[in-house]
Amino acid sequence: MGSGTLYMCSKISGIFKKKKKKPLPIETPFVLPSALPSWPAGEGFATGTIDLGGLQIREVSTFAKIWAAKEGGPDNLGAAFFEPNAIPDGFFMLGSYSQPNNKPLSASVLVAAATSAAVLKPPTDYTLVWSSEGLKINQDGAAYIWLPTPPDGYRAVGSVVTSSPAKPALDKIRCVRADLTDSVEREDWIWGNSSGFSVYTSRPKNRGREGLGVPTNTFLALKNGSDFGVVCLKNAAAAANVKKEDDSDEIKVTAMPDSDQIKALIETYSPRIYFHPDEQYLPSSVTWFFQNGALLYTKGEESKPVPIDAAGSNLPQGGGNDGLYWIDLPADNAARERVKKGDLSTANAYIHVKPMFGGTFTDLVFWIFYPFNGAAKAKVEFLNIGLGKIGEHVGDWEHVTLRISNMDGELKRMYFAQHSKGEWVDASGLEFADGNRPVAYASLHGHAAYHKAGLVLSGNGSVGIRNDSGKGKMFMDCGVRYEVISDGEPGWVEYRREWGPKISYSFDDEVRKVEKVLPGKLKSAFDKAVRSLPNEVLGEEGPTGPKGKDSWLGDERS
Numbered sequence: 001m002g003s004g005t006l007y008m009c010s011k012i013s014g015i016f017k018k019k020k021k022k023p024l025p026i027e028t029p030f031v032l033p034s035a036l037p038s039w040p041a042g043e044g045f046a047t048g049t050i051d052l053g054g055l056q057i058r059e060v061s062t063f064a065k066i067w068a069a070k071e072g073g074p075d076n077l078g079a080a081f082f083e084p085n086a087i088p089d090g091f092f093m094l095g096s097y098s099q100p101n102n103k104p105l106s107a108s109v110l111v112a113a114a115t116s117a118a119v120l121k122p123p124t125d126y127t128l129v130w131s132s133e134g135l136k137i138n139q140d141g142a143a144y145i146w147l148p149t150p151p152d153g154y155r156a157v158g159s160v161v162t163s164s165p166a167k168p169a170l171d172k173i174r175c176v177r178a179d180l181t182d183s184v185e186r187e188d189w190i191w192g193n194s195s196g197f198s199v200y201t202s203r204p205k206n207r208g209r210e211g212l213g214v215p216t217n218t219f220l221a222l223k224n225g226s227d228f229g230v231v232c233l234k235n236a237a238a239a240a241n242v243k244k245e246d247d248s249d250e251i252k253v254t255a256m257p258d259s260d261q262i263k264a265l266i267e268t269y270s271p272r273i274y275f276h277p278d279e280q281y282l283p284s285s286v287t288w289f290f291q292n293g294a295l296l297y298t299k300g301e302e303s304k305p306v307p308i309d310a311a312g313s314n315l316p317q318g319g320g321n322d323g324l325y326w327i328d329l330p331a332d333n334a335a336r337e338r339v340k341k342g343d344l345s346t347a348n349a350y351i352h353v354k355p356m357f358g359g360t361f362t363d364l365v366f367w368i369f370y371p372f373n374g375a376a377k378a379k380v381e382f383l384n385i386g387l388g389k390i391g392e393h394v395g396d397w398e399h400v401t402l403r404i405s406n407m408d409g410e411l412k413r414m415y416f417a418q419h420s421k422g423e424w425v426d427a428s429g430l431e432f433a434d435g436n437r438p439v440a441y442a443s444l445h446g447h448a449a450y451h452k453a454g455l456v457l458s459g460n461g462s463v464g465i466r467n468d469s470g471k472g473k474m475f476m477d478c479g480v481r482y483e484v485i486s487d488g489e490p491g492w493v494e495y496r497r498e499w500g501p502k503i504s505y506s507f508d509d510e511v512r513k514v515e516k517v518l519p520g521k522l523k524s525a526f527d528k529a530v531r532s533l534p535n536e537v538l539g540e541e542g543p544t545g546p547k548g549k550d551s552w553l554g555d556e557r558s
Contacts, residue, residue, distance in 0.1 A: 026080055030104035030428035032411065034435040037268060039409050044254030045261050046409040050360055052214065053236030054116035055180050059108040059407050060084040063097060066161045067143035072191055075102040079191035079199065081143060081161040087111050092120060092174040095158010095218030098190050098199055106428040109217040110233070112174065120174040123148035123156065126167050129221060129228055130197050137193065145221055147228050150175035155231045157181065158218030182206065182213035182234040186220050186227070196224040204232050204357060208554035212238055212358040235358025255406040256359050262484065266351065269402050269411050270479030271366060272433050276444040277472035281372045282342035286312065286492055289371050292339050293330030297501070299323060305331070312492030319496055321544055326498040329371070329394055340372035349478035350485045352546060356555070362404045366478050367546045370396035374445030377466045379457055380518060380526050384466065388510040391446065395499025395542045398447045400440050401556055414438050416449040419458065420534035421557040425451045441469035459529040485546065493547050500542020507538070
């Protein structure tokens with residue numbers, strides 16, 4: 001081998017040695033694409049602090065990293081643990097923060113100040129609940145997680161992470177008086193190891209329009225599936241204002257946005273929904289659906305359907321889904337086929353504004369109405385098969401939800417409804433268009449919402465219903481035509497029955513038609529996968545409207 005060859009090999013070797021390791025996603029802090037606007041003036045929304053009734057809270061998003069694991073957790077990239085710094089005068093740390101390394105640093109944690117006596121107290125001691133000492137993992141030094149021992153009548157709402165085996169100082173953290181706390185449950189996995197120790201994000205156990213629990217963004221540590229008894233905060237200031245289910249009033253807290261601020265939030269964050277290039281069944285406004293021949297049927301009088309007026313004022317109001325009434329397409333076949341396709345030029349976003357977490361967050365729920373849900377397709381290993389009429393139903397209601405902090409008006413997460421449940425995606429994982437407006441993709445024919453284009457299977461393994469989405473030329477800008485809906489307004493909101501008739505074909509016959517073209521070993525796998533899917537996917541009956549969903553009062557299902 002000549003000297004020139006040796007020199008070249010040495011040079012190439014040097015290049016590989018100097019090649020930098022790809023940075024972890026957490027090393028890039030996340031910020032929204034555009035700066036937040038100046039929100040319209042109001043009583044308490046976006047002021048930076050919220051009073052929970054003797055306890056004032058605010059978010060801190062500057063941190064000191066205490067420890068990191070370089071393996072384990074989502075995508076096996078590890079996780080990092082932080083404590084807040086630059087805490088404002090008079091405020092105190094409630095717990096440390098943690099997140100996986102597989103996403104950008106998108107951190108904020110609550111700190112608190114007492115506005116009435118004896119609301120906050122330091123712990124009396126600490127218990128070491130876990131240490132990484134001796135673990136054969138790729139880590140930065142060693143970590144020690146300490147659970148505060150609260151005084152009688154107080155609760156710990158977070159833990160302290162240190163890089164030293166010495167106990168933290170007692171004045172490092174504060175415990176909260178028990179009447180200002182609420183119970184929590186685990187949500188998303190952050191990190192864990194083979195010793196049975198794991199770390200999760202936490203959320204209030206009781207959630208929804210009437211829930212008073214307030215998440216702190218401190219992590220929840222578990223050992224062999226059992227947590228150590230930490231809690232979240234509670235908005236005691238809102239407790240006296242919680243209304244019963246049959247009362248139309250919302251929780252009355254000053255941190256909720258007023259009508260001008262809600263309008264500004266919609267203008268800032270209204271989503272853009274892209275439809276698949278092959279989509280045939282587009283949304284419309286409810287008014288267009290009614291004006292174009294939708295009919296109301298009554299059980300026992302099926303031969304006498306009634307045209308629905310433009311406002312839906314002749315629809316049955318209130319009650320439950322008792323099966324006595326349903327809506328269907330026009331009786332004329334030509335009109336039916338035309339109405340099935342919808343009318344994107346009239347489509348409205350129907351926005352339900354809902355307080356969450358004791359009014360410390362606002363959920364903007366964007367409901368979209370489709371006159372018709374098209375037939376499904378299945379993927380059975382290497383085969384793609386049309387399912388005949390399976391999946392078809394009249395009246396398809398779909399939605400996405402924006403979760404906005406009432407501290408500063410920042411978008412934190414977005415929910416994508418997918419048939420009977422869905423998924424939350426942090427703002428750092430969203431696609432944005434035109435500033436801070438998040439993007440959603442509606443699946444072909446089924447209209448389930450996804451945060452990125454592609455194929456998602458509803459089913460088991462390589463067998464299931466296809467959910468195909470893509471960025472076609474057609475999209476819906478939810479900020480162009482919208483209507484804020486609430487209890488009783490508009491009138492069709494109180495129609496709690498089905499927006500389509502029950503299944504009008506033999507489901508078993510449709511399944512057998514598909515099984516005829518499948519190899520023998522795939523028949524049972526297909527049958528099992530399809531029959532395990534919820535009615536929302538199979539189209540066995542028309543859906544109820546927005547107020548008929550659990551999420552009207554409760555939290556989203558994930």
